[in-house]
Amino acid sequence: MTLASLERGIRYVIASVDCADPVVQRLMVLGLVEGAEVELASSAIGGDPLEFRMFGNAISLRREHARYFTVRPVDSIG
Amino acid sequence: MAKSSVIGVAVDQIKTRQHPSASIVVVGNPNSGKSTLFNRLTGLRQKTGNYPGVTVERHVGVARAGDISLELVDLPGTFALSAHSLEERIAVDVILGRMPGMARPAGILVVLDATHLYQGLYLTQQLLELGLPVLIALTMTDAAEAEGIRIDLPALEQRLGGVTVCPVVATTGRGLDRLREALGRLAGAAAPDVPEFWPALSAAAGELARDLPDAVTRTEIERALVDGPGELETHVAGLLGADGHRRLDELRARVFRGRPSLAEEARHRYTWVREVMDEVVQRAPVLMSWSSRIIAWLNRPVPGTIGLFVVMAVVFQAVFAWATPMMDAIDAGARALGSLIGAALPEGMLASLLVDGIIAGVGSVVVFLPQILILFLFIIVLEDSGYLARAAYLMDRAMRSVGLSGQSIIPMISSFACAVPGIMATRVIPNRRDRIATILAAPFMTCSARLPVYALLIAAFVPQQTAGFFNLQGLVLFGLYMLGIAAGLLTALLLRRTALHGPKPTFALMLPEFRKPNLRTVLIQLWGRARVFLYRAGTVIFSVAVIIWALAYFPQSEEVAGELAAQRDRAAVTLSGEALDLAVQRLENEAAAAQLEQSALGRAGKFIEPLFRPLGWDWKISSAVIAGFPAREVVIAVLGTVYAVGDEADEATLSSRLRNAKWPDGRPVFTLPMVIGLLIFYAFCLQCVATLAVMRRETNSLRWPLFAWAYMTTLGYLGALAAYQLGS
Numbered sequence: 001m002t003l004a005s006l007e008r009g010i011r012y013v014i015a016s017v018d019c020a021d022p023v024v025q026r027l028m029v030l031g032l033v034e035g036a037e038v039e040l041a042s043s044a045i046g047g048d049p050l051e052f053r054m055f056g057n058a059i060s061l062r063r064e065h066a067r068y069f070t071v072r073p074v075d076s077i078g
Numbered sequence: 079m080a081k082s083s084v085i086g087v088a089v090d091q092i093k094t095r096q097h098p099s100a101s102i103v104v105v106g107n108p109n110s111g112k113s114t115l116f117n118r119l120t121g122l123r124q125k126t127g128n129y130p131g132v133t134v135e136r137h138v139g140v141a142r143a144g145d146i147s148l149e150l151v152d153l154p155g156t157f158a159l160s161a162h163s164l165e166e167r168i169a170v171d172v173i174l175g176r177m178p179g180m181a182r183p184a185g186i187l188v189v190l191d192a193t194h195l196y197q198g199l200y201l202t203q204q205l206l207e208l209g210l211p212v213l214i215a216l217t218m219t220d221a222a223e224a225e226g227i228r229i230d231l232p233a234l235e236q237r238l239g240g241v242t243v244c245p246v247v248a249t250t251g252r253g254l255d256r257l258r259e260a261l262g263r264l265a266g267a268a269a270p271d272v273p274e275f276w277p278a279l280s281a282a283a284g285e286l287a288r289d290l291p292d293a294v295t296r297t298e299i300e301r302a303l304v305d306g307p308g309e310l311e312t313h314v315a316g317l318l319g320a321d322g323h324r325r326l327d328e329l330r331a332r333v334f335r336g337r338p339s340l341a342e343e344a345r346h347r348y349t350w351v352r353e354v355m356d357e358v359v360q361r362a363p364v365l366m367s368w369s370s371r372i373i374a375w376l377n378r379p380v381p382g383t384i385g386l387f388v389v390m391a392v393v394f395q396a397v398f399a400w401a402t403p404m405m406d407a408i409d410a411g412a413r414a415l416g417s418l419i420g421a422a423l424p425e426g427m428l429a430s431l432l433v434d435g436i437i438a439g440v441g442s443v444v445v446f447l448p449q450i451l452i453l454f455l456f457i458i459v460l461e462d463s464g465y466l467a468r469a470a471y472l473m474d475r476a477m478r479s480v481g482l483s484g485q486s487i488i489p490m491i492s493s494f495a496c497a498v499p500g501i502m503a504t505r506v507i508p509n510r511r512d513r514i515a516t517i518l519a520a521p522f523m524t525c526s527a528r529l530p531v532y533a534l535l536i537a538a539f540v541p542q543q544t545a546g547f548f549n550l551q552g553l554v555l556f557g558l559y560m561l562g563i564a565a566g567l568l569t570a571l572l573l574r575r576t577a578l579h580g581p582k583p584t585f586a587l588m589l590p591e592f593r594k595p596n597l598r599t600v601l602i603q604l605w606g607r608a609r610v611f612l613y614r615a616g617t618v619i620f621s622v623a624v625i626i627w628a629l630a631y632f633p634q635s636e637e638v639a640g641e642l643a644a645q646r647d648r649a650a651v652t653l654s655g656e657a658l659d660l661a662v663q664r665l666e667n668e669a670a671a672a673q674l675e676q677s678a679l680g681r682a683g684k685f686i687e688p689l690f691r692p693l694g695w696d697w698k699i700s701s702a703v704i705a706g707f708p709a710r711e712v713v714i715a716v717l718g719t720v721y722a723v724g725d726e727a728d729e730a731t732l733s734s735r736l737r738n739a740k741w742p743d744g745r746p747v748f749t750l751p752m753v754i755g756l757l758i759f760y761a762f763c764l765q766c767v768a769t770l771a772v773m774r775r776e777t778n779s780l781r782w783p784l785f786a787w788a789y790m791t792t793l794g795y796l797g798a799l800a801a802y803q804l805g806s
Binding site: 017023033041047060 | 160194341374380586587
């Protein structure tokens with residue numbers, strides 16, 4: 001699953017990033033890298049853009065970019 | 079070269095108390111409390127200028143640390159040394175000592191937000207590698223405590239290569255004494271031990287360093303490797319010799335193995351950041367506070383969007399409702415001053431200059447100071463509290479439909495106060511096409527200088543009545559704001575479809591926490607705005623008022639004066655008492671009107687009148703509008719002057735004088751279609767030299783300001799034409 005399909009109230013960890021797009025690279029500089037823990041905080045009207053919490057920071061990005069980040073729930077094994 | 083180094087030594091030896099002995103840069107993430115801390119450390123000993131060639135503001139101040147004083151340079155907030163926006167590039171150039179006219183800093187004061195260590199430590203690590211002495215101010219420690227975050231300071235200092243970490247609360251001043259003391263020792267201190275985080279990159283940089291002059295720092299080599307093509311890379315490759323580019327490419331292939339370099343750097347650095355945080359940060363679970371519950375609710379899509387509209391509605395309501403008593407007071411004061419001077423001085427040129435020219439002209443503009451201050455107060459508070467960033471997030475989808483992104487919202491909301499800071503705020507937009515489209519849309523937003531024109535015309539010509547729940551005057555004003563927004567957005571859409579066609583803008587934004595704005599910071603900014611407005615009133619508008627008065631006063635017609643004297647004598651024969659006074663006053667008014675018509679202003683107005691005749695404007699309005707091209711609020715001052723010369727009573731307000739204005743055949747000049755046309759003209763027309771100048775600087779071309787001017791003026795003319803011709 002990707003950042004674009006998170007459920008509220010569950011903590012996820014980023015497992016891999018498809019970083020060919022320069023926008024995605026910029027998001028990685030802002031902290032969305034493998035190993036970062038994220039939670040869905042909110043979304044704007046129509047479900048886009050999305051807002052995530054990451055170690056106390058709030059970051060917002062669009063669905064189209066959220067799709068490049070593969071995540072898994074923190075508690076799962078793997 | 080030699081000369082300056084001699085001076086450098088001399089200054090060092092003198093150790094003056096007055097002149098700053100070293101330059102320290104203040105660096106941190108955006109919203110880390112950096113500016114508040116900078117204001118605390120320097121107080122009022124600061125000055126603001128621009129960096130060469132760009133409009134990024136440069137804040138420099140002097141801080142006292144014991145018996146030495148230091149120069150502090152407050153850099154724009156940045157997340158990393160790989161510059162993404164214009165402001166970040168400036169910050170990076172100053173830190174690396176590549177800014178023309180500025181020496182390499184003697185030390186770095188890093189502002190690290192205790193509640194946002196994750197991103198803060200990323201930048202901190204990059205700064206530690208520069209080979210400069212570093213001091214860390216850990217801000218927001220009170221907020222961190224409240225959130226249950228505990229930081230092991232000695233462990234943090236050790237992980238950061240032995241630098242000093244001073245916890246502070248910038249808003250209250252807690253911990254500042256210790257920070258000052260540490261600052262005093264910073265300039266001569268040793269650079270920190272660089273925390274190793276990516277051996278392959280360090281090895282590659284080390285290899286290159288052997289073949290480069292000592293002046294090239296490790297960071298510059300590493301940035302040349304990671305950031306790739308650019309000014310720095312060309313510089314480094316040039317120093318390496320003929321095969322410089324080839325060597326850099328070879329090393330890149332070895333270090334990054336074909337992966338995007340920036341992504342690789344982020345992976346390595348954040349691995350280190352997480353290790354540090356695991357070791358030094360302890361999080362205690364905290365109950366959700368009352369305020370964070372409200373914020374969480376406001377973050378939900380529908381309440382959030384409704385909330386945004388409510389906030390904007392309250393702002394515009396307040397601008398009108400709160401300002402009225404203060405405006406009435408200023409207006410009454412100006413008129414009292416006018417009649418006092420009018421009574422004290424003998425009738426003649428001097429009295430006319432003071433009363434009709436200066437007091438009527440400048441007074442009619444200064445009267446809008448309360449409205450402007452209230453508007454700016456709201457904009458500043460919304461920005462400082464972090465709400466504008468949230469507005470950008472909420473509006474992203476809507477903005478996307480016109481080819482912009484949510485990031486364009488902040489410049490547009492700021493433009494409701496003034497398009498100049500609004501256009502400057504577009505710097506956060508990374509893509510040039512998006513940025514220019516936003517710059518061209520921004521001047522359509524109803525700025526505080528349009529407000530006086532709207533307020534005057536609406537108060538004079540829109541009846542005070544209610545339409546359903548709404549006040550009709552308020553409704554018209556609201557309509558004008560909407561008209562500006564619609565025109566701005568359509569312009570952006572049109573441009574994005576044509577001249578600025580390109581890939582869809584992207585959107586990624588850090589959302590700052592809601593914070594209570596700092597009263598001191600708000601007041602400092604508000605005072606700055608008031609000063610700019612009053613300065614304009616005292617210079618530009620003052621000069622225009624005097625020039626317009628002179629154009630209306632000269633040449634004095636012998637014929638008109640003679641005719642007046644003759645008629646007055648004739649009236650005195652047949653009339654007496656009150657009837658005579660009335661007749662004389664009528665004659666004087668007629669004479670003044672005749673004088674105005676044959677004055678230089680009257681002739682110029684008549685000359686251009688045919689151009690504006692289809693809009694229903696007489697020569698007085700035409701000349702006022704022309705005079706308003708450098709700054710639109712001038713039109714009020716000019717109307718104040720033209721209609722003061724030749725009016726029956728000093729008591730009458732400008733709006734009642736406008737209502738009484740007549741064509742020679744007795745029809746009123748200000749009919750409803752004509753007034754609506756005039757309002758539309760002001761909604762569209764770009765009458766502001768300051769906006770044109772800032773457009774030129776920000777787009778770095780004459781093309782865009784010229785296009786904007788021609789486009790907006792044409793649109794205004796056509797809008798006014800349509801309203802008058804269809805309405806009459």
